[in-house]
Amino acid sequence: MTLPREALVEAAERWGTPLYVTDLDRAAANAHAWRTALPGALVAYAVKANPDQALLDRLAGEGFGFEVVGPIELALAERAGCPPERMVVNGVGQADADLRDALATGALVNAESLGALETLVSAPSRGRIGLRINPALDAATHPHLATGSAGAKFGIALDEIPAALERLGDPPASIGAHIGSAIADPGPYRMLASVLASLAERSGAERIDIGGGFGGKPEAFASAIREHLAETGRLIVEPGRSVVADAGWLVTRVVRVQARGHIVADAGMTELLRPMLYGARHPVTLLAGGAPIAERSWTLSGPVCEAGDVLARELDLGTDAGEGALLAIGEAGAYGLAMASGYNGRLRPAQAVIDGGELRLSRRRETLSDVIGRDA
Numbered sequence: 305m306t307l308p309r310e311a312l313v314e315a316a317e318r319w320g321t322p323l324y325v326t327d328l329d330r331a332a333a334n335a336h337a338w339r340t341a342l343p344g345a346l347v348a349y350a351v352k353a354n355p356d357q358a359l360l361d362r363l364a365g366e367g368f369g370f371e372v373v374g375p376i377e378l379a380l381a382e383r384a385g386c387p388p389e390r391m392v393v394n395g396v397g398q399a400d401a402d403l404r405d406a407l408a409t410g411a412l413v414n415a416e417s418l419g420a421l422e423t424l425v426s427a428p429s430r431g432r433i434g435l436r437i438n439p440a441l442d443a444a445t446h447p448h449l450a451t452g453s454a455g456a457k458f459g460i461a462l463d464e465i466p467a468a469l470e471r472l473g474d475p476p477a478s479i480g481a482h483i484g485s486a487i488a489d490p491g492p493y494r495m496l497a498s499v500l501a502s503l504a505e506r507s508g509a510e511r512i513d514i515g516g517g518f519g520g521k522p523e524a525f526a527s528a529i530r531e532h533l534a535e536t537g538r539l540i541v542e543p544g545r546s547v548v549a550d551a552g553w554l555v556t557r558v559v560r561v562q563a564r565g566h567i568v569a570d571a572g573m574t575e576l577l578r579p580m581l582y583g584a585r586h587p588v589t590l591l592a593g594g595a596p597i598a599e600r601s602w603t604l605s606g607p608v609c610e611a612g613d614v615l616a617r618e619l620d621l622g623t624d625a626g627e628g629a630l631l632a633i634g635e636a637g638a639y640g641l642a643m644a645s646g647y648n649g650r651l652r653p654a655q656a657v658i659d660g661g662e663l664r665l666s667r668r669r670e671t672l673s674d675v676i677g678r679d680a
């Protein structure tokens with residue numbers, strides 16, 4: 305994927321750093337690739353990956369649906385104009401009131417436990433209730449990203465499914481699972497499709513929800529899924545990362561160079577937690593040179609008071625990556641800004657978007673008045 309170098313430099317000049325830039329044209333193209341790979345399926349973008357309103361507006365406008373967790377994401381998706389028939393609500397620890405409210409909107413609401421199912425079935429409005437199951441499937445990914453294994457907290461266990469179907473009475477509006485994130489191998493999806501196909505047949509479920517987690521382009525995953533689920537018009541997919549990861553960059557400026565091999569930037573774990581949380585690797589590119597530095601292998605560190613606040617290791621960015629240099633951290637469109645925190649008194653960064661080739665600010669930087677004076 306090519307780097308929109310000029311747009312990133314211009315965005316940093318206009319709105320300062322650290323700054324997220326998301327290319328909406330690329331994200332929309334990635335979402336369309338899912339639609340092409342699984343004709344007729346509901347492509348419900350996982351809002352948690354990047355809840356930028358401009359991104360949601362664009363995807364809703366192009367007919368995509370949304371996978372949401374909790375009332376805030378639901379509100380963002382509604383604000384983008386997504387109709388309830390394209391909305392899928394998940395979440396393992398949802399409050400009863402939130403589950404009932406979500407059901408009343410007309411969205412598909414997945415029960416992840418027998419307790420949540422009880423709340424949904426006894427709600428005053430009989431809406432579209434689906435079952436998210438735990439398929440007891442191990443996908444090769446970081447342990448924090450594996451959500452479909454037998455010991456994970458997510459989903460209704462296989463041996464609880466008969467009781468769930470009995471309590472539901474009618475066939476579920478959907479039966480599905482989400483087995484994890486950043487899964488590079490399509491193999492687990494072949495197995496998941498086989499499990500869901502037989503459960504759908506047994507239960508008469510209207511739709512089959514294969515979840516998200518795809519660590520690559522759609523084609524290979526889609527063909528693994530189609531081996532057991534050829535009728536793609538019944539499917540729901542919930543891609544997050546594969547829609548936005550390569551469409552986003554974190555632009556950061558070098559603030560200081562420490563003698564012990566650290567380039568210290570104005571972005572760190574508070575802006576991009578993935579390297580610290582999952583050992584994720586993100587490509588780093590020098591956008592504009594700064595002061596001269598020695599030729600050696602550098603660690604790109606953030607400004608936070610944590611020794612683990614490292615964005616990348618063993619970097620060779622050339623000899624002008626010193627103070628003032630501008631860097632782009634790639635593959636940062638998913639779970640970047642979405643996981644940003646205010647730890648160490650950091651203000652959450654701004655986000656710009658490239659929309660129809662044009663740059664604009666979609667979310668302003670947090671200010672001191674946003675975070676101060678909230679004492680009760």
Ligand SMILES: Cc1ncc(COP(=O)(O)O)c(C=O)c1O
Pocket residue numbers: 350352353371394482484485486515516517518542543544545546638
């Ligand atoms: C239920 C559900 N669906 C979809 C996704 C999206 O996953 P990914 O961004 O890896 O595609 C997630 C992510 O955690 C999820 O929990």
